[in-house]
Amino acid sequence: MSKVIKVTYGDNILSDLFESVTNIKRDIGSGWTNNTQAKKEGVDVITSSRGPRNISFDYLIKGTFFSEINANKQKLASYINSEDTLGLVFEDEPNKVWYALPDGEQSYEPESNKGTLTFLVPSGHAVSSFTNVLNLSNSGGVNGTITPSTVDGSVTAVIKNKGTLPAWLRFKIKCSQENGYIGIASPTGAFEMGNIQEADGVVKPESEYFYNSESNIPFSKFTDAVGVANPQNNLLA
Structure with a gap:
């Protein structure tokens, strides 16, 4: 058959x-x-x-x-x-x-x-029915190139559209440090998110006081799972 x-x-x-x-x-x-x-x-x-x-x-x-x-x-x-x-x-x-x-x-x-x-x-x-992915690992291949700048921190992406019609793009951006602004510019338009003047210089601590056992008598013996105090501060339960 x-x-x-x-x-x-x-x-x-x-x-x-x-x-x-x-x-x-x-x-x-x-x-x-x-x-x-x-x-x-x-x-x-x-x-x-x-x-x-x-x-x-x-x-x-x-x-x-x-x-x-x-x-x-x-x-x-x-x-x-x-x-x-x-x-x-x-x-x-x-x-x-x-x-x-x-x-x-x-x-x-x-x-x-x-x-x-x-x-x-x-x-x-x-x-x-499928999408192509361009990232640093396949940059320079058939999908295009991604070139980070060592001068101003910007990134230039050249995308190769292998179709016959304009294609819609989906960006996934991961900031390597604290950043209050993201901007994307192309020959046909621009997109901005955040405040480009954001530069408060304040570094947010990675851990903060959540509970202080010494100030609460009923829970004065609180410790962590293995009975060891937080190494950053022995008052942290």
Whole structure:
């Protein structure tokens, strides 16, 4: 038996209902709409926008007897019955998720048990199902570089986006010393948190008095778990 390419939609595995999946159509890119205005030579482009995208594939429904075929048809109808976009994933591109809706009439031929499923991707593009991590341990590799400055304490990060669309970034910053300010600047904007003038010069102690047993007679014999006083101060219980 030939292997059927795995196709999932939302939480359901559509290909479990099929004997075969063929003729998968995922055209190159999505359609573009350009709004132009004529001028003496050529045109001026007023707006340019990416349109939606259609994805379709042919299937052969699984089953030998009418009852099996009919049950799988009903399951298929329930699997694709969604008014919200769900993730459509094909096994040959496991890292791409197409957030799609069923679109148009979903054809089926009773004589051959074959049909075609068609989906609309409103955004016109897929999204990645995984994230890449850039840190000091892999700096200089395929994801980019991180370069700390020995002059002003700043850090420069050059991130390589290996996709075809802008990517959202998630920063995780760990300060190596007390710091009241964090600033992130890029060619497209800036983010600030805290007070850049924070320089009170006060070092907060790492331990403070929590309880003094000498000033509380009923608990004057309090000690730690092994009966030893705190080495920093013998009054600390």
